Amino acid sequence: MVEVLSQTSDQSAEFETQDLLLNVGPQHPSTHGVFRMVMTVDGEVVRDVIPYIGYLHRGAEKLCETMDFRQGIGFMDRTEYLAAFNAELSYVMAVEALADLEVPERAQWIRMILCELNRLSSHFMFLGAFGVDTGVFGTPFIYAWREREALIDLFEEVSGDRMMYAYFRPGGIAWDVPVNFVDRVREVLISATQGIDDFDSLLSENEIFLARTQGIGSISAERAIALGMSGPSLRASGVDMDIRRDEPYLKYDQVEWDVITGEHGDVFDRYYCRVMEMRESIKIINQCLEHLAPGPILPEKMPRMLRTPPGEVYLRTEAPRGEYGVYMVSRGGNRPYRCKVRSSCLSNLQALHELTVGEYMADAIVILGSIDIVLSEVDR
Amino acid sequence: MTTEPVEEQFTNQIGDHDDIWSIVDNALLGIGVNRETGFMDVIVSIETDEIVQASRALRDDEDANFDYLRSLTAVDNMGDGMEVVYHLYSTTKKHNVTVKVFLSNESLRLPTVTDVWPAANWLEREVAEMFGIKFSGHPDPRNLLMPEEIDDTFPLRKDHPLAEIEVLQGEGMGYSGEEL
Amino acid sequence: MEERGFTMAITPADPAAVPTESPVIAPEIIPVLPALPTEHPSEAPLLIPAQYVPGKALYKQILPGIIQAPLDLLLGASRKSSLWPMTFGLACCAIEMIATYMAHYDLDRFGIVPWPSPRQSDVMIVAGTVTKKMAPSVKLLYEQMPGPKWVISMGACATNGGPYTRYDRVLQGVDKIVPVDVYVPGCPPRPEALIDSFIALQELIMEERKVQGK
Numbered sequence: 001m002v003e004v005l006s007q008t009s010d011q012s013a014e015f016e017t018q019d020l021l022l023n024v025g026p027q028h029p030s031t032h033g034v035f036r037m038v039m040t041v042d043g044e045v046v047r048d049v050i051p052y053i054g055y056l057h058r059g060a061e062k063l064c065e066t067m068d069f070r071q072g073i074g075f076m077d078r079t080e081y082l083a084a085f086n087a088e089l090s091y092v093m094a095v096e097a098l099a100d101l102e103v104p105e106r107a108q109w110i111r112m113i114l115c116e117l118n119r120l121s122s123h124f125m126f127l128g129a130f131g132v133d134t135g136v137f138g139t140p141f142i143y144a145w146r147e148r149e150a151l152i153d154l155f156e157e158v159s160g161d162r163m164m165y166a167y168f169r170p171g172g173i174a175w176d177v178p179v180n181f182v183d184r185v186r187e188v189l190i191s192a193t194q195g196i197d198d199f200d201s202l203l204s205e206n207e208i209f210l211a212r213t214q215g216i217g218s219i220s221a222e223r224a225i226a227l228g229m230s231g232p233s234l235r236a237s238g239v240d241m242d243i244r245r246d247e248p249y250l251k252y253d254q255v256e257w258d259v260i261t262g263e264h265g266d267v268f269d270r271y272y273c274r275v276m277e278m279r280e281s282i283k284i285i286n287q288c289l290e291h292l293a294p295g296p297i298l299p300e301k302m303p304r305m306l307r308t309p310p311g312e313v314y315l316r317t318e319a320p321r322g323e324y325g326v327y328m329v330s331r332g333g334n335r336p337y338r339c340k341v342r343s344s345c346l347s348n349l350q351a352l353h354e355l356t357v358g359e360y361m362a363d364a365i366v367i368l369g370s371i372d373i374v375l376s377e378v379d380r
Numbered sequence: 381m382t383t384e385p386v387e388e389q390f391t392n393q394i395g396d397h398d399d400i401w402s403i404v405d406n407a408l409l410g411i412g413v414n415r416e417t418g419f420m421d422v423i424v425s426i427e428t429d430e431i432v433q434a435s436r437a438l439r440d441d442e443d444a445n446f447d448y449l450r451s452l453t454a455v456d457n458m459g460d461g462m463e464v465v466y467h468l469y470s471t472t473k474k475h476n477v478t479v480k481v482f483l484s485n486e487s488l489r490l491p492t493v494t495d496v497w498p499a500a501n502w503l504e505r506e507v508a509e510m511f512g513i514k515f516s517g518h519p520d521p522r523n524l525l526m527p528e529e530i531d532d533t534f535p536l537r538k539d540h541p542l543a544e545i546e547v548l549q550g551e552g553m554g555y556s557g558e559e560l
Numbered sequence: 561m562e563e564r565g566f567t568m569a570i571t572p573a574d575p576a577a578v579p580t581e582s583p584v585i586a587p588e589i590i591p592v593l594p595a596l597p598t599e600h601p602s603e604a605p606l607l608i609p610a611q612y613v614p615g616k617a618l619y620k621q622i623l624p625g626i627i628q629a630p631l632d633l634l635l636g637a638s639r640k641s642s643l644w645p646m647t648f649g650l651a652c653c654a655i656e657m658i659a660t661y662m663a664h665y666d667l668d669r670f671g672i673v674p675w676p677s678p679r680q681s682d683v684m685i686v687a688g689t690v691t692k693k694m695a696p697s698v699k700l701l702y703e704q705m706p707g708p709k710w711v712i713s714m715g716a717c718a719t720n721g722g723p724y725t726r727y728d729r730v731l732q733g734v735d736k737i738v739p740v741d742v743y744v745p746g747c748p749p750r751p752e753a754l755i756d757s758f759i760a761l762q763e764l765i766m767e768e769r770k771v772q773g774k
Contacts, residue, residue: 026697027648029676034650034694054525055694056651059727062536066726074723081652125655145662152659163655163748225471228449228499239471246474314421314451314467314478327465329455342451342467350502376651379525526729527693535729543728545721 019047022361026055032129032368033375037352041361049356049364051349056379064339069095069170069306072339076326077164079341080377082125085111085118086319087377088168091339093249094315094328095170098308106295107172112250113185113288114158114167115317116281120192121151122320123274126372127199130271133369134212140202147195154188170306172298182289189282196278204272217355217367218266227354228347231322232273233371237265243318255287267363267370274372307334314342321345321372341380345373421467421478428490431481435496438468438477445470446477449493452503454511456538461485462511466493483513492518510536636769639682639708640762642671646681646705648698650688653715656748657687665751670758678704683761684738685754689717689724690731702738710765712757713740716747723747 025036034055040048060079064072073088080087089111096103103111128144131137152162158177159167167174178184203209219229221237234241242259244252260276262269308330316325322344329338348371355371356364426434438446446468454464466479481490492515493500504515505524512534515521522528526535534540619626649657661667661674675681678701690698702711713734716722721732734740741764744757 026694027701029647033654054523054527055691055697056689057525057691057693058651058689058724058730059535060724062540062542063724063727066542078652078723081655142663145659145664149659149662149664162659162750163652225448226498228497228503241471316450323450325451325467327451327453327467338453338455340451340453342453346502346506347499350499533728535727542726543730543732545725546732 017042024364026052032373035368035373035375035378037364037368039356039361039364044360044362046356046359046361046364049353051352053346053349053375053378056375058376058380060380061339061341064336066335068334069308069336072336073166073168074164076341077166078376079343079380080319080321080324080374081163082374083118083122083320083324084163084165085114085168086317087324088165089115089250090315090317090319090324090326091328092168092170093317094313094326095306095308097313097315098311098328098330099170099306101171101302102299103172104296104299106293107297108250109288109292110173110177110297111168112252112255113285113292114155115250116285116288117151117154117185117188119281119320120278121148121155123278124148124151124192124195126274126320127203127271130366130369130372131203133366134209136203136206136209140199143195143198143202147192150188150191154184157184169298171302172296176297182292185285185289189285192278193282196275196282200275204275210268212363212366213268213271213370214266215264216267216359216363217370218264219351219355220265223354224265224351227351229322229351230344230347231318231320232260232277233270233322233348233351235260236262236269236273238263243316243323247316249315249317251288251291252284254291255284257281257283267366270370270372305334307332316342319344321374321377322348324377341377343377343380345371345375345377349373349378421476423478423480425480425482428481428483428487431479432491432493432496434479435466435493438479439496443473444477445472447471447497449497449499449503450476452493452500452507454507454513454536456511456536458538459485462488462513464490464507464513488513489516490514491516494519510534512537632769636766639769640765643683643710643758643761644673644675644681645683645685645712646678646701647674647676648684648686648701650686650690650694651717653687653717653748656751657685657714657754660751660754665755667755667758670755670762672758678702679706681705682708683710683712685712685714686718686734686738686740687714689722690734690737691729692731693729695731695737698734699737710741710761711738712742712744712761714744714754714757715749716745719743719745 020041022039022041023036024039026034028035036052036055038050038052039046060075064075067075073091076087076091077084095101124144124147128141131140131144155165156162158181159165159174219227219237221239224234224237225239229237230241238261240259240261243249245259257280260273260280262273310330310332312327312329314325314327316323318324323342324344325342327338327340327342328336331337352368352371355367359367438444448469448471450467450469452464452466454462456462461482461484464481464483466481468477468479469475483490488511490513492504494504494517501518501520502524504518505521507513508515508518508521509523509526523530526533617628620628649655659665661672678684682705684702684705686698702709711734713719717724717730718734721730724730725732731737742757742761744753746753749757
């Protein structure tokens with residue numbers, strides 16, 4: 001579809017060009033899921049981009065209202081399937097806040113370890129898919145999945161499933177971890193460290209990768225805050241905001257790590273913030289493993305049918321993609337009255353228009369990859 | 381609601397409620413009624429036509445400085461109307477507040493806060509299509525998650541039913557399945 | 561040999577006993593055809609007339625690299641051994657589909673190469689929930705694929721709506737809009753289950769090989 005939107009180009013008065021409306025998606029090899037954008041392109045430069053979402057709107061929020069508190073955990077898994085532990089954590093902590101449940105120490109440390117390991121596996125997926133977006137087809141993707149398989153094997157030993165864990169429960173965790181958990185985690189960390197170093201040496205100093213990612217798609221800190229971005233996409237613009245440090249939950253105030261911020265807010269900064277964050281996650285996990293001690297995993301007086309008194313809570317945690325919040329309203333009873341999922345990817349995706357206008361068409365895909373969206377969280 | 385051990389887990393997230401009350405009071409200069417304390421955040425209720433002015437005051441005031449709109453959503457209270465809930469955060473002062481606007485079922489309209497926080501753009505579009513609340517002055521009031529043609533069904537309302545299962549497993553195979 | 565640092569596994573007892581050239585075995589010639597004329601005398605041993613064994617096709621003796629089989633068997637075998645799926649991951653099942661393509665559970669060894677374009681792919685793996693907003697695109701992509709084509713419905717959501725079946729924006733199963741050949745249960749199915757579904761599809765292709773196209 002061709003529409004006449006600009007009669008003259010900048011270069012010469014007698015040379016008339018027409019802008020082209022280009023439809024990308026919803027099925028496209030480089031969009032991360034069913035996402036559609038309509039770009040208005042002048043030559044190769046993007047003049048306007050309109051994202052269309054909702055192709056995966058499955059109604060997790062409405063269905064959670066009909067489900068028990070424990071049945072809803074499965075929906076949260078599927079909302080953010082690459083970082084399922086973090087998604088479950090927000091929901092389960094919201095229920096605990098409403099129901100006054102005290103989580104034992106061992107369960108909190110195990111939750112922390114699993115959430116940080118999930119951050120590692122989610123960022124590995126980002127590195128692989130981002131490498132494919134920039135054109136390094138094959139090698140980073142397969143490296144990423146090699147590392148992910150090691151982590152997923154560990155998750156399968158702990159929870160029984162490769163991807164949809166449903167392992168956290170209000171009050172703690174469903175069952176205790178296997179006997180060799182600490183040794184297995186240390187093994188996995190060795191291979192993960194090696195994997196991060198592989199990616200770093202493959203991509204971060206590669207001349208072509210730098211040329212494709214530096215200086216592209218930058219956003220200023222004020223604009224990023226105004227648009228509600230969060231997570232590594234926000235920290236790459238220089239904003240020092242991390243819920244794990246500013247509003248600590250679990251045991252994040254008892255471990256030490258650095259919050260990584262970038263300078264320019266461009267695509268390379270968003271990528272490199274995630275690489276550095278993975279190293280910080282490994283530091284956190286190592287400290288957690290030292291604190292892990294035997295103990296109970298659920299509170300002693302655990303009711304069989306969990307009922308919460310009326311109330312509401314907005315509980316936010318730092319998922320790999322940003323702030324994943326659950327706003328839960330309860331009117332008594334054993335199911336939530338309203339369970340709203342504050343999706344990090346939806347807010348990050350709002351910035352796509354600003355990031356992409358003025359860049360080349362090929363860079364639009366790279367910018368979309370650097371925001372790192374998971375469509376089922378955008379659409380819920 | 382305030383058991384000792386649970387609060388300890390969340391102390392760092394709650395902040396000091398009295399401080400936040402006074403800051404918000406100073407910022408709002410008399411706008412707003414019905415302050416209460418939720419479990420983690422201070423909740424302020426504001427009238428429909430004062431929401432934009434209150435938002436601007438909350439964002440621009442030096443002590444309050446709520447420059448980050450965390451979340452914008454709505455709750456359907458069935459017969460009692462609907463409420464639109466804003467969760468605000470200050471990146472510089474690191475405190476939170478929750479703002480609510482109560483709407484009655486007859487007049488589901490309120491002005492947009494997109495000029496104050498651009499983050500509200502897509503969030504208000506989603507609330508509009510899910511609940512049927514109209515945000516006046518919104519720059520782009522199209523459907524976000526639903527198909528563009530549909531403008532009369534609002535899925536997240538409480539009176540919107542769940543879909544019936546159209547094919548029972550084993551239908552037509554000689555097994556008389558039960559109605560689910 | 562020892563100076564190079566390695567030794568022969570079998571040492572001949574007498575170096576002189578090792579034959580230096582292979583023995584020449586003269587083929588037994590049953591002259592059926594007259595001796596073929598040659599221009600150069602050194603070609604003469606190469607032009608050996610064929611030995612005709614009654615009951616066996618002559619062309620199989622002259623050109624032993626030929627296979628003779630029914631056409632539908634050959635077409636079926638070649639179609640099943642080189643299935644190119646269109647990458648159509650919609651939701652969480654896409655992650656398990658990608659895991660099956662990757663090195664750990666390799667699908668390339670079956671000849672299965674993910675191909676982005678519908679115009680050159682054979683199989684459409686519907687991996688994930690199909691919403692009513694996405695359904696027209698699914699139907700369009702199915703119609704853009706040239707025959708013969710098959711559809712694998714991967715996961716509970718594509719089979720009958722899955723955990724989201726009670727929401728009215730979700731299509732309760734992709735078989736409402738495209739004909740499905742193999743259903744894979746699971747949420748998400750393990751990579752081994754997806755490999756099993758491809759093997760089932762291969763058996764299906766061989767069973768239905770006499771049916772002309774689709």
